[in-house]
Amino acid sequence: MSDSRTTSSPTFADVNRDVLRTLNPPGNLYFAWMCVVALGLAGFFLAWAGQVWWGMGMAGKRVPQMWAMYITTFVFWIGIGHAGTLISAILYLFRARWRTSIYRAAEAMTIFAVMTAGLFPLIHAGRMWFAYYLLPYPNQRTLWPNFRSPLVWDVFAISTYLSISTVFFIVGLVPDIAALRDASTGWRRRIFSMLALGWEGSDTQWRHYRRAYGLLASLATPLVLSVHSVVSWDFAMALVPGWHSTLFAPFFVDGAIFSGFAMVLVLVLPMRHFFGLHAYIQDKHLDAMGKLILVTGLVLTYFYICEIFTSLYSGEHIEKASLFWKVTQTYAWALWTMYFCNCVAPLILFWRKARTSPFVLYVVSILVLIGMWFERFNIIVPSLGHDFYPYTWGIYYPSPTDTAIVLGSFAFFLLLFLGFIKLMPSLSIVEVKETIPPPMREGPHAH
Amino acid sequence: MSGKAAVGALGVVLLAVLIFLAISSWSRQSSAADAKPSVQPINFPHSVHVGTYKMDCQYCHSEARRSEYAGLPSVERCMGCHKIAAADKPEIKKLAAYHADKKPIPWVRVNKLPEFTYFPHKAHIRANLKCQTCHGAVETMTTFGATTGPRVTNDLLYLVGLKPGGPPLSMGWCIECHREQNAAGKQAPLDCVTCHH
């Protein structure tokens, strides 16, 4: 991938054209991917239907691993869902301009990841047809959810996160949809007109818009940090050795950012390649992303060390036994895979050439995603497998049902994302324009 | 294009599975059967027995004071009066036929609580509760019927801020009464597992 196309700066009209070009009718490759997605989704829903019909026993769970791959994948997707809002909110507040070309895709990824994650509590519940009991709705029995339960905190945190991310996303989209509206005809135009809410880009609209956007960003920032903290408390609030740790909140947030950025790269690099967006997603963007992955990876390594250290230093027999078992016994392969993927693999990003090489970045990102999935797996399955009570120690084996659902969740995510890139501008027209020099009759000057 | 066909087929499969999920989920929602005025094998008018002849409920439902169930009168007990009383009426002839065949009368159940609910009549009779409190104005019913148990519409009304009160034999309705009794100094349990075990 050459840098030749990035040399001359595009104009505002180029931006509109380039971005709108991504919405052209898709080619065969796209449909080939859709077929893969269709297969995955069919497996996903059939497995789910089987599980509802025959019971949770279709999934490989047991005593003591009453939670296993569903919650693993749930936390994984929630983690993925962190990069988007982080990029759009925190980096917005820090005025990191390199965010502009990737933030739309990242935000979409966030929403879809959270939606995917949101399926898992349903899939996971033994009686999902009563899942609405978790919502605080007034009813004749005067029964309410237990606000002391971390799962109810999850309900609040995740639904708030999904709502605010969606709002943030839509607010960002409005001016772009207006541009879309003005560039399209027929029924598309009618739909876009409705979605654009009649946006015109007048000065009044812009001033409230800018203020609202800033406020949303400042609300979303603590939210991002809180969501994965709350998810981490699902574990930290429990007694299970290997879960009961105050370290978990920052540990999870960092891991979430780490995996989120990896997922952004996994999605953005092919987009850049296939849509020819090299002018907007430049090497400096990749470099910045690579640095972030490196830093969060190093922080994560620090947390791993802390985890082991506290467990050893505590002198707590059961904690130590749990750790020792994880490191050396049945699931040791998963633990060492995780250490390799999350601690060793990102180290290559110390090297600048690696940070700007799409291939290396892609490989590292995939490894990071694998590693982060295994991190959640290692927290859940081996910890439960060797906890307080030796009588019930046991090994969890995934069943075809769990496997189909976990793989199917990736198909579900891809369906949403692939659909999105063909329906909505996956680069922010407005914000990309902000990064290129505005048109000046007197010639460009420093911005 | 095969891809488009696949996407279409996927849509159909997904729709089918979603409908399946919805139906199977809904069918597992164990709600109490809401029985409308029922077609009974013998048209038994409570209004005549309770209203006109002022019979005590427990004369027929004699288990109520000592058992979880109120009980139904044995065919023998029905015949105790109806050997003579109104013996020529067509409905009573049906009763006599059951008696002659030594067959129980297959009454259709009207009041039904879900299987996970333990409701002892005994404790409520001990607390001097009137049968009509729960079963309605039986003395006016020519055909006994009741619409009982929780209803989705009821929860929806609560959701929009109305308080229609619990429908009869629903949990909210039980609880309301138990709370009132406790406020009046009686001991009506409010512990979940007293009724759900």
Place this chain on the structure above:
Amino acid sequence: MPTETVLGVFAHVDTTVRALEELRAHGYHDLTVYTPLPVHEIEEVLERGRPVSRVRLFTLIGGLTGIASAFLLTIWSSLVWGLVTGGKYMQLGSGGISGSSLPPFFIIAFEMMVLFGGLATVIGMVVLGGLPRFRPSSTFDPRFTNDRFGVAVHCAPERGGSVRDLLRAAGAEAVQSR
């Protein structure tokens, strides 16, 4: 009073800014400026002397409502049954509320604050920005969402001519009356 609206279409930021400066200098304050993106230079001219957007008030009220309703919901609903879990409880007795399980409620309060605050912010933006708009305003041109800037001046009909001249002089590509 009848007014005339004059629309100038610009291709460049600097010409737009110039036109705005000129218009302000000539006392035209009833302006609508269309830009495909928020432009710092243009905002600088327009925001001069204007109060800060009231959207933040919406955010504040929304956030406070969220906190209050979260505490109301959690505390009240805990008291309805007063159930004990894990040795923690909150019960309403003759001596007031006994037991304490307050700390987890702060989490709910935080989430509700963000949710209500965020939603209120958007409502604020929509209301204050005059959205949703079902029919395009008369001065809007589809190019304004692409690469053109528009300055619409609302003035008395008799001053229309001078405004047109002013806009043209500033460098407008086209000047129209709407």
Place this chain on the structure above:
Amino acid sequence: MNRRDFFKIVTASGAAAASGGCQQATETILPLVVPNDQIVPGVASWYATVCRECPAGCGVIARNREGRVVKLEGNPDHPVNEGALCLRGQAALQGLYHPDRLSGPSVREAGGPAKPILWDAAEKLVAERIGALRAAGKGRAIAVVSQLETGNLGALLDRWIQALGARPRVTLEPFGYESIRAANKITFNRDAIPHYAFEDAEVVLSFGADFVETWLSNVNYTRTFTRMHSFRDGRAGTFIHVEPRQSLTAANADEWVRNVPGTEAMLALAILRVMVDEGAADKRFAEAVAQVDLKRAAEETGVGLPTIKRLAKVFAHAKPGLAIGGGVAVTGSNATQTQVAINLLNAAAGNVGKTVRFGPDSAYGKVTPHAEVAALARAMAGGEIEVLVLGGGVDPVFTLPSGLKFADALRKVALVVSFANLPDQTTELAHVSLPDTHWLESWGDYAPREGVLGLLQPTMAPIRDARPMGDTLLRIGRVALGAEEGKGPLPWPTFEQYLKAAWEPLVKGQLEAALRRGGLFGEVAPVAVTAKVTAGEPAPAKLEGDAGGLTLLAYPSLRFYDGRSAVSSWLQEAPDSITQAVWDAWVEVPEETAKKLGVAQGDMLAVKSPHGSLELPAYISPTLHPGTVAIPLGHRYSPYQRPRYVAADLRSLNPMALLPATADATSGGLAFMAVKVTLTKLGTRRPLAVLQATHDQDDRELARHVDLRAAREQALRGKGPAEAHVTMYDNQKYPGYRWGMSIDVDACVGCQACVVACQAENNVPVVGKASAAYGRQLHWMRLERWAEGSAAHPMNMFLPMLCQHCEVAPCEPVCPVYAAYRTDEGLNGQVYNRCVGTRYCGNNCPYHVRRFNWFQYEFPAPLEVQLNPDVTVRQLGVMEKCTMCIQRIVAGKDRARDEKRSVRDGDIVPACQQTCPTKAITFGNLKDDASEAAKLARSPRAYHVLDEIGTRPSVTYLKKVVREHA
């Protein structure tokens, strides 16, 4: 009496009421046709009867709801079990409601399938054959085999036999203890099995007698053993057990002595020799041990000389002691010699008359010796028998050794009439099947020992078209004799009338009272006996087969007895306490041998003897004597369980397939230890479903122990400082009661009765082998075995683990919907209908006692009739756990309120406590300082499992007391 008609109707409607999670669209309710004062719908009635699952004859009371029996409990008035019941008794309901129970009489052409037939026709068919034989003067060609019937059914059978001139009746009880009788005849000149007064002994020295499992009367002896042994009762006696295998009884011993199998006689005489040598026994016993060479004995028994000396010292000093013998290793060719040696030990120590009491003799003394069964088999094979009548409860094809070739002999009989009510290996070869009623549906009587007359009465109407065996035989006999009812040698119309007539002189018109009590219970005065000293020839048992092979120990199973209880899926799923395996059978292989063969647990082994072979998965035992292998008796899958719970049709699980038809020459008893076998690795695997991941506590102190001396000191000083709980929060207030439980680990013998009782009471489903192996069993209560010490001297602790009802319960706050919460009365409530199934509570419970409904579990008809109507049947996807029998608590409070009082200690008894033979479990109000549970919770031995987590459980455990010298 019209009660039975009545039952039918109510039973029919009761089945509808017991439906599971699914709702029926329309439901009809059926009133009774005729009112009945014995039954109030919704109120339980109790009927006393006698358990016939084994010859121990415990008293049972059956809880009848709406005409169907839903639970069995021990009869508290019955002197044998005093309210306790073992797991087999608890599971008898599964036989009653077995889906495969024969639906009516049937006939079968040779080799063909069974065809239904009408009762009259079937009876006629048999009667004509018998009549013809009798007419031809060939009455001797008629043989009757029944299980042990000491009462009037036996008497009636004998009258029938006499009337028809048939061969004397043979009773078939695989465990007949003939050697004890023969030895008693030799030593005490009394052909009887005495009553052993465990409770009066200070030291019990058992030579293989597995009294916790099957020996004579397991509930009675477990119960009285605890009274002698448990620290709680202040006795703290000593129990020494000699056996090559660590059986459940051995696991409860203070000292388990692992000997070479078959050398018990030698060891007993060696002990006697030491006693004589050291002057602890009368000189007249010197004659008996003249030939005993201590050194050789120590060598051949594999028990060191110091141990022998110590055992002798301990036993001799006991005032009194008790020596008993039994179990598989004491059935060999020298069984009678062993028992004689044990008799001499008892006599020498002066125990006879004190702890060994003749007079109240055991019913087992009336079993016809196995030699007679063998003679019958020979007669059958020789074509002498033309009609064979097999009573209910006998399954000779399965329970007799393959060396006897009983099946072949059976095929030579022209007409085999079976009264069994469940299909088994024998009924498959029967020509006419006339299903007997289940004992819970029958009249009868049974005397487990002299002086104790138990009465059986129908506790419900037969759920299948079955007729009492007595009635059928009476009718057949009359037809065969050509007599009418009321005349001839068999005048009685029914067995019920025969029984009532026979009881009239005993009860003098007070039969109702006897029925209510469960029988007539009296004491028989001990009879004085004098011991004759005979010289013992200390020879080890002779074994057939490959001299280089391993001795096969085919040991009786606690769960299945001789196999008759194996039809129960509850028992299949109640783990064997030692191995914690469920469902499958296994071959227990010593570690050394396993290493040599290179087998791991679950690897298939072919076990070969000269008489047959078996393929079984291996269970590697670190404790088994290296020269042996052990296979439990009685394992089989009954047909209905095949598709549902296990993958394959596994019928050859029984080690009887390997045994020769060897009998002890003196007593005629069947030798269960008679052969050496060879093992071959097959290379395939059939993993065992073992519920306990490890028997090593990993220093977590789940089950704790204390030395006897320390325990005594602490008991004198009282309780040390109470555990202080630091908390920032207000403590919970208990306005009324606060329920709690105490479990004495010292008393618990690990018999699993509580596990099955809980399953019966609380509608706990059966999950099958695959699910159980994968940690998905649903038992609310489990019995853990924790082992400490070396393999040669292990110390086992049995820990019943159930919901701890923690005050600071980790399961509760994590539940998002309050389905788990703490009640005002100190229970952890679980509201099934609120549960969404997040399983968070299950993860967070450090004890892992919460159970999840992974599937919609079924109760195949008619087993659903057994469901307790007071307990919800849980839907798929919900969590469940021990409720401390909340339904019993509610009922207890209701009773108290009726009587306008508060609940008294002992009013409410959960199912586990109720059935416990050792009274290890005590439930009560912890707020009441005087309650038994509260007192035990303050004991110096009290502790909480995993108390360092701070869950503050309501279940208090009491440490096991370890005898120092052991």
